Every structure is written in C-alpha cells, then in structure tokens.
Amino acid sequence: MSARVDVAVVGGGIVGLASAFRLLEARPDLEVVVLEREAEVGQGQSSRNSGVLHAGLYYPPGSAKARWCTAGKRELERFCADHDVPVARTGKVVAAVRRDELPRLQGLADRAHTNGVEVERLGPTGVLDHEPNLRALAGLWSPSTAVTDFGAVCRALAERVRRDGGAVRTGTEVVGIEQHPDHVRLTTTSGDVEARTVVACAGLQADRLARLAGTGGRERIVPFRGSWLRLRDDRTDLVKGSIYPVPQPGLPFLGVHLTRRIDGQVWIGPNAVLALAREGRGPWSLNPGDLRDTLRFPGLYRLARREFGTAVAEVWRDRVVRATVREVQRYVPDVGLADVCRGPWGVRAQLMEPTGDLVDDFRLRRDGRLLHVLNAPSPAATASLAIGAELRDQVLAQL
Ligand SMILES: Cc1cc2nc3c(=O)[nH]c(=O)nc-3n(C[C@H](O)[C@H](O)[C@H](O)COP(=O)(O)OP(=O)(O)OC[C@H]3O[C@@H](n4cnc5c(N)ncnc54)[C@H](O)[C@@H]3O)c2cc1C
Structure with missing residues (x-):
C-alpha cells in the first residue's frame, strides 16, 4: 500500500526543506512529506558551502537571483533569529587589485545600486578600515553580508516541518516517477508514495530526476568541485570578515575568497574544477556513471574550448597550494605558505546548456503535476526561503 499525501518534496537540502516549510506555513492542513535519500537532511551542497548570506549585489537586475537573494536573505535572517541559528553580519570587501578591475568594480557598484543593495566605494586606505591586512587599489564595502x-538552518527547517505536521523521511531515495491524471506515483527505496503534486529539489541529481519523470530537457548538471584552504587557527586574525575578488566576467563562480566563518575559522576558496563524481566520499572520488554522463555531454567541450586557460589555472591551483597562496597574497600579502592547510570541499550542481553556456539564473520547470528545481546554484542557500515561497505559490495554484 502506498502512502498518500498532498505534496511530496524530493530532496531534503535547504531548498526542499524551505519549500516544505513555506507550504505548511501557508496551509497547515496539507499533508506534506520530504523524501531524502541520505540518513540526515542537508548533507549535500547545503552543508558544504562557504556559509555566506549574500547581500545580492552581483546578480543581473530583474533576474530571479537578484529578486530572491535579497528577499530570501531578509527572511532567512529572521528565521535564524527565531530558531536560534547563529548569524553574524561580518560584512565583505570586494577588492580590486589591478587597474583593469576598476571599471568592473564600478559596474558592480552600479548593479548593487540598481538591486537596492547597500554598498560603499572605498579607496586604498578606506579598505584598511574594514580589513587592515588587505592591499587593494579600491574596494566595495557590503555591510550586510553575513x-x-x-547545515544548522537545514536541521531547524526539518524540525519546523515536523512540528508543523509534515513528515521528513530520511534514508528514502526516489527511484521511479509515474505521472497519472490526478496524482504522481513515486517509487522509493522505502515504499511508494502517491502525491497530488511533487516538488523535485534534488540538487546534483536535478536533471536525472527530470529524466526519471520522462521530461528531461537537453541541459545537464555538470558537477564542479570547490576546495578550500584554511588559515591556521593562530593566523585567523588576518581576516575580519570576507574578502572577495572582482568576479571574472562570463563565469557564474565568484572567485577564490577569504571568509571568516560563523565558528571563527577562515576559509580560502572555493576553486572550481570538474568533479569526477556528483557525490563522493573524497575530493577525488570517481563515479564511472557520473563521469560518463559528463564526458558524453557536448556542452562540456564547448565550454572547455572557450575557458581552456581558466580551467588549466584552476586545476593548477587545486593541486599546488603555493599557487593559491600566491594568488591570495595579491590581496593579503601577509598570508604565507606556513599559514594555511588544506580544508574541506564541496561539489556545485551547475546546469549547462548543450551550447556550453553555464545557466546563470535559477531555473524552475513545471511538468504537469511535477515542479522541478533544475538550477539552484549559489546564492540558493541564501535565497532558499524566497525560492520556497515561489514553489509554494506554484503548488498552491495547482492544488
Ligand atoms: C562550494 C560551494 C560554495 C557555496 N557557497 C554558498 C554561499 O556561500 N552562499 C549561498 O547562498 N550558497 C552557496 N552555495 C550554493 C548552495 O550551497 C546551494 O545552492 C544550495 O545548497 C542548494 O540546495 P539544494 O537543496 O538545491 O541542494 P542540495 O543541498 O544538494 O540538496 C539536494 C538533496 O536532494 C537529495 N536527493 C538527490 N536525489 C534524490 C533522490 N532521488 N531521492 C531522494 N533524495 C534525493 C540529496 O541527497 C540532497 O540532500 C555554495 C555551493 C557550493 C557547492
């Protein structure tokens, strides 16, 4: 016998949990279940990231990222305050260290202004007020970056979903999806579930879930690993908040940055290299199926042709710690090789078109009674409650 619910959410990462929370907040009468294949919620990208609540200054005005990042950050800060999840407004300096970065820094300031995000232009001495060890020609100060x-947010969301009458079933992998006129049948590793509507928030498996439902488009998730270095504990005083480079045009990644985390550690990274597995135990884990899928995708070769130099530099810095340290010394000259050790890593789910274009904005797709979150890269953790609100509205319109 299968369980019957109103809404089944596939994926207990921050986006899936935020959607379930938003649904129950609006309609406590609904039966909502979150199906998560790992033993705990939030074990994927949602707990392997920089931990930055982005203010929203980077994103093209009018894009879903621009709208949902600022709204989502506000709501997430409120949620954290209400649920005893610590947040620290440490602020961030985007630093220009080369002359050719100055026009792009100005472009970023203009964009922040259009997005309604507070930033302040800084000169070479102004940056020192915020980051005394930073050497830069100019900077942008974002006071609200936090x-x-x-991972703690995910646990608090799961707790709220349960308290509000929903269910969170961990250790439950969705392995089959059948659409019927009045419901969707999900085959899972712990019994079938019949739902009036399904919201798929499967992160690194998003394209596969869509294909499982028979509606995959031509785009694919291409996994990019990001690894960090860590400042040794007795050197963390070199960084007060976050120091980011001016982002490279044409790429959705923000570049290697220094971030003081909520626990006081300072992480340097993440870089971006092609991952050999979507999920794995170590940074070099190899999953033959994942690798085959990536290598068979024509978009990869088109991107590689366009960004060959960047890809080689990223792999070089990934392997040679000294190369990353040299890069960081352009911003914070006092960071030496002896001050860093290798840190953790995470894998980004990045949607790519067959043309090789990396999909920059969030992408949701409706397919009958299924709603797929196909692309939820950074700042989706920041924006999760706003993405959840959009998914809630789409689900409620259908029910
Ligand atoms: C290196 C890195 C740095 C980042 N830094 C930041 C940052 O500073 N700020 C920010 O806002 N964002 C950041 N992000 C992005 C952010 O972490 C992600 O956008 C966000 O976590 C996506 O959440 P999600 O719920 O979509 O995916 P995930 O957290 O990956 O969750 C998907 C879940 O679905 C489950 N699942 C998959 N398939 C199935 C199935 N068949 N059945 C059941 N369950 C399934 C998985 O087990 C997983 O738990 C970063 C990401 C990375 C990788």
Missing part, C-alpha cells in the same frame, strides 16, 4: 551555518 555568515551562518546552512
């Missing part, structure tokens, strides 16, 4: 522990 840090938190998104």
